[in-house]
Amino acid sequence: MKTVPLDKSRHDRKRFDCGIKALNVYLQMMANQQSARDNTRTFILEDKHNPQWIIGYYTLTMTTIDLGSLPLKLQKKHRLATSGGLIARLAVDKRYQGRGFGEWLFVDALIRLLDASNSVAFPLIVVDAKDGALAFYKKFGFLTFFDEENKLFMTMDSVRKSFGEK
Ligand SMILES: CC(C)(COP(=O)(O)OP(=O)(O)OC[C@H]1O[C@@H](n2cnc3c(N)ncnc32)[C@H](O)[C@@H]1OP(=O)(O)O)[C@@H](O)C(=O)NCCC(=O)NCCS
Secondary structure, three states: OOEEEOOOOOOOOOOOOOOOHHHHHHHHHHHHHHHHOOOOEEEEEEEOOEEEEEEEEEEEEEEEOOHHHOOHHHHHHOOOOOEEEEEEEEEEOHHHOOOOHHHHHHHHHHHHHHHHHOOOOOOEEEEEOOOOOHHHHHOOOOEEOOOOOOEEEEEHHHHHHHOOOO
16 A cells, blocks of 8 residues: 555545535545645545555645654754644545554654654654544654644654554
């Protein structure tokens, strides 16, 4: 399996339904435009039998990090850092949920960000756990910021270790 950049002439965005309207609308109306403007990038996992059908997607960009909402040790370590990689959205179509695709997409997003951080260093990966997906991300060891319940982070160092690097 591999993800590919969203291609509006190939992918049937209208068919996509993850059960959360805001995430459907983002894919259908915003994702392509935001990528064309270099604001975000959206990657698609296609159904191999019907590649125009979308199993799931995630959207990546950068975010500012508020050092004050991190544990003291990390505040000190990263005091000169300002940005983190952000998994802004991640969703799986209802017809494919519960079959491991969400987890696979999440790991794929981490690998992509890890790869990016090897060229343009940033110390954290942040996820926006919209609409009750907190537990999904906590399962993978992501931690909540002190002041933002629905935002979670993992240090690049921990991500690397979770892939058996370093
Ligand atoms: C959340 C979502 C991405 C999970 O995708 P999925 O393909 O159904 O999940 P998977 O089959 O890969 O599940 C992997 C594991 O996560 C668990 N899981 C799935 N959804 C979960 C949720 N919302 N909360 C907690 N755990 C969840 C599964 O039980 C499974 O655990 P296990 O390995 O112990 O059995 C998907 O349900 C979805 O798109 N939901 C709507 C949109 C959304 O909430 N997006 C995330 C926030 S932006």
